[in-house]
Amino acid sequence: MSIANVAITPEIVAEHGLSEDEYASILKILGREPNMTELGVFSAMYSEHCSYKSSKKWLKTLPTEAPHVIQGPGENAGVIDIGDGEAAVFKIESHNHPSFIEPYQGAATGVGGILRDVFTMGARPIANLNALRFGSPDNAKTRHLVGGVVAGIGGYGNCIGVPTVAGEVNFHPAYNGNILVNAMTVGLAPADRIFYSAAAGAGNPVIYVGAKTGRDGIHGATMSSAEFNEDSEEKRPTVQVGDPFTEKLLLEACLELMATDTIIAIQDMGAAGLTSSSVEMAGKGGLGIELDLAKVPAREENMTPYELMLSESQERMLIILKPGPEAEAEARAIFDKWELDFAVIGHLTTTGNLVLKMGEETVGDIPIAPMVAESPEYDRPWQPTPAAPVLDPASVPAPASLTGALKDLIGSPDLCSRRWIWEQYDHLIMGDTAIRPGGDAALVRVRDSKKGLAMCVDCTPRYVKAAPETGGAQAVAETWRNITATGAKPLAITNNMNFGNPTKPEIMGQFVGSINGMKAACLALDYPVVSGNVSLYNETEGKAILPTPVIGGVGVIADIGKRATVAFKAADEAIVVIGETKGWLGQSIYLREIQGHEEGAPPPVDLALEKKNGDFVRGLIEGGKVTACHDVSDGGLAIALAEMALGAKGLGAAVEPAADLPAHAWAFGEDQARYVVTAKDADAVLNAAAAAGVSATVIGRTTADGELKLATGDSISVSVLRSEFEAWLPDYMAAS
């Protein structure tokens, strides 16, 4: 009995992750019962992953426009104008569930998928970034997951030859059963040569290129749209296997094809493979599409239409070519050169239907417009997160010494050096990495120019958990600050919304709050969202992750020669804090790591102040008035100063806390909108700040003695800090 003849029972519907209402809508659209292949197509299209059914209502409220936005959300990646006829193309995407089940392949294919999203648009990828969240270091699985994910990201990016330049890593018990692997790619394209996915021209051929289709990853989109339970490990076969070598060939072949004049539309086969790519391309073009699945290059024998439509085999693309044998011959020659499959598997039609054939036999026939129009959209009940109490800094105990606490913090899992990770990533290939990993943001030169793109990923999940709106705004503001700290002007963001089960009102409340905060920040900072991804159901056995709306930011600097970096440059320079220090300890790293509490409200985010202080700092950098610049975030001023000293050989600093605050609140408070800069001429900075109405305070000077003095009689050697900073991660990974 062929699978197409299986009767559809309520159990089969439920196994496909479809609700009764969703199934009723399918019956209405078709006017009959679907067969298994059709049910599979609907199940993929209506999965959370493809339909954004729980999040759409809220995502639509985000600001997505600005004069420099060429393409906002809705395409494979966002596109912004960076001047001189060039565009930056970027997006972030999660691969959380697969990475927990199979860390190497899960992370590797996450990188492969996001790279394809970017080169599908006609861009050459120039940088990869990643935001990773792991469980507690004490959790039995964490070490294995860290090792596998890092090796997978490196294995893919290193082979395909795109530098991995920046990232962030957090450890927290809330991720014990559900790690987060968010991968971002930034590419460059000529602004007038962007490729889109909307099909056009009935009769035009539909071309399949790339790797062959196998039985891997079937139902990946459905799996990633469900909670984990103890059986999830058995879903290992749903994880795809990556081949960066094939993707390298596909990248070069696609870019070569895009230089010709033969492509009408192109879309990568990502989640839900052939299903989502064919439906989206035809749907956007208002056309029908007919595919002969017997012509799909298959890796295995006797694959069913169901399997062919739902396979998530990697390194594949769907292309609509211009009509005629010349276009086909020209395109085919390119894929022959790169030894990749090239098959005409169908054509566009005027019927408006997705018609699936297996040779002569019709195995599926679905009207596309109703399927897309009836795509579920839910207004899930949500409940705001109760406001956390504001913590009085005076109520938080002081450490025995500031430098003692600093030593503990700098060697803690969340603040220690990530060198062990980024040395496994080729971060230098392409020869344009102007700020390497470890800075506030990475800076990548735009080929054959002086211009650079600054980029980073950030989120502070503990802030989001305590106050979603503040946390959502803070994540946006922190990327904006990190880009600003290099001297670049932040232009746009991509967001990766990682949350728990959206059918729980408190989780949905976190989502809504984060979106609202993000929206406010994007508007205030003129920093729109151009692409993104939503990952829900990040729960295991009913326990949700911390709400983690990761922001990837991109900015531009006209001359990389004018960039600012974190490290102190010389002794006897003034150290100036831009922005006001109020000693906010609620939700601080100090409170968590040194006092063992996660409590209180997070630091408020004053967006107007962020803008004013950041614009001022960027002006200082542009004007050559500062020698180093670092944003102040996790761990406060003390950590910022330590990182500036760690980046320099033999230098130190001597500072004094403000008299009107508890010293530990001054040192470790996480007030926002702050930067530390160093200057030869402090007065020039202070005068400019006074003129701009910006708070600027000289807190001390850099020194030649290699000591970091945080207060009179309280100093520590930078080399001691360095060994603490560098030791934790390699020691942890070497242990067993």
Added chain:
Amino acid sequence: MKSAIIVFPGTNRERDMAVALQQASGKAPHMVWHRDTDIPDVDLIVVPGGFSYGDYLRAGAIAAHSPVLRSLKEKADKGIPVMGVCNGFQVLTETGLLPGVLMRNAGLKFICRNVGLKVETSQSLFTGGYEDGQVLSIPVAHHDGNYFADEKTLDEIEQNGQVAFRYVDENGAMNAAGNPNGSARNIAGVFNKEKTVLGFMPHPENAIDSAVGGTDGRGLFDGLVRALS
């Protein structure tokens, strides 16, 4: 100086190499595809970094049997200078043009960072832009850079002056701390006997610009141009 760069499927540092060669020589190198059996008449042939054919069998092993390699060997036998960098070094050892093999890094992990690199001899057409014993800071980016040969071979290549570069620590000392991948006797690069073929793991092509990564790699390209123009 006219040059050619061999490009295999999976090669990925060919552009970085082309930029460096063009910067030093003022001429764009010929890019030679792996299926081509003819390498144009040039003064220098470069096998660049990457993952030729995915490096799925063993790094460089399949490339060593590609059509273009037959042509490269013929040219090398006639004394045309050949330089292999990273995956290119692996290819040249696999073809037998250079002694030794490159095994998985001793730490078993891919490693990307700047290393100290000591120029063992300036007496070659490749290293004439440096001083004897000069210590450079050049990045490495590889998974299989652990140079190995038996003791007899190692003694021989030392005696013949075939060691081009060694890994050293930040103070210029040759020791385990300065050895990123476990290479025998800290060897980072070797010549053939005639010193017309050179292979090494580090990437001088990523150290040619003060704005990105420093300029310690320029000596190699400038020296080549002086020797071969």
